[in-house]
Amino acid sequence: MRRRILWIALAVGGCSAAEPLPGTVADCDAELQAVQGQIEARKTELTAAEALLRKTSEDRQRLAGEPDSDTKAARMDELGTAEAELGERIEGLRAEVGRLEERIRELTARRQELAAAEAEAARAKAEEEARARAEAEAEAKRKSEEEARAREEEARRKAEAEAESRRKSEEEARLRAEEAARRKAEEEARRKAEEEARIRAEAEAQRKLEEEKRQKAEALGRAETLVVDGVALFRQVQEAMKTPPQDPEAVRGLLEKIEKALATLEQARAANAALRGESADPVRIDDRLKKIDLLIGILRGHREALKK
Secondary structure (H helix, E strand, O other): OHHHHHHHHHHHHOOOOOOOOOOOHHHHHHHHHHHHHHHHHHHHHHHHHHHHHHHHHHHHHHHHOOOOOHHHHHHHHHHHHHHHHHHHHHHHHHHHHHHHHHHHHHHHHHHHHHHHHHHHHHHHHHHHHHHHHHHHHHHHHHHHHHHHHHHHHHHHHHHHHHHHHHHHOHHHHHHHHHHHHHHHHHHHHHHHHHHHHHHHHHHHHHHHHHHHHHHHHHHHHHHHHHHHHHHHHHHHHHHHHOOOOOOHHHHHHHHHHHHHHHHHHHHHHHHHHHHHOOOOOHHHHHHHHHHHHHHHHHHHHHHHHHHO
């Protein structure tokens, strides 16, 4: 009875249902990896215990056919006790595997929830940045219009002064008017040329800004896609490695999938590393790079294990 209580206590210690869920996607991934490792270890123990139970049962059945003796009775009792202990151990291990698999489901649901929240936060930030840019452009336009009105007012005052001078002397007025008209034409031509140059420069700057934003958005989208594809392949490999294949053809197929996952994750790492210098949140990029490195390391470990 005490041995049965001990096995139940060991099973409960593997994963408590009351354990709080992680607060970040990276923490979810780390715990998922840890719990998966625990499941693999418990399944290995379970397989060994079941094999030992079968052998013990076979020994007991074989011994039952032998002539009765004190030695036989003692050995039969010993094997019966061993069968009971192994049965309790197998029951405890199966219960623990069940609880660990339930934790996997909880963590997977939590990760999806956190990933959705992060995506929503990123969208809100992008909208706020777009609003700030629009306000800055509106302010620049307002200042430009005020400067244009000031220039027009100055031109009006100048024209009035020239008209007053013409009233003082018809000849002087005519000469001054001709000179003023010449200067005004030159000034207008210069102002017009400068205005056209300014408009062209602003249009080119806006085009370059939009092109940079487009390229950055494409790079970010590609980086995100590579991460999603790489993680999906990683999960497929992890699922397959729960029961590693023995058939050579199946092993080759799994190795090809591991190579594809490694190539995708390495591309994802390079794409994210290239974005880090321009990212508004480099810490998030660093976290993602750490996660990618972790997945790559695990895949390389699987590859070595399969090659052996």
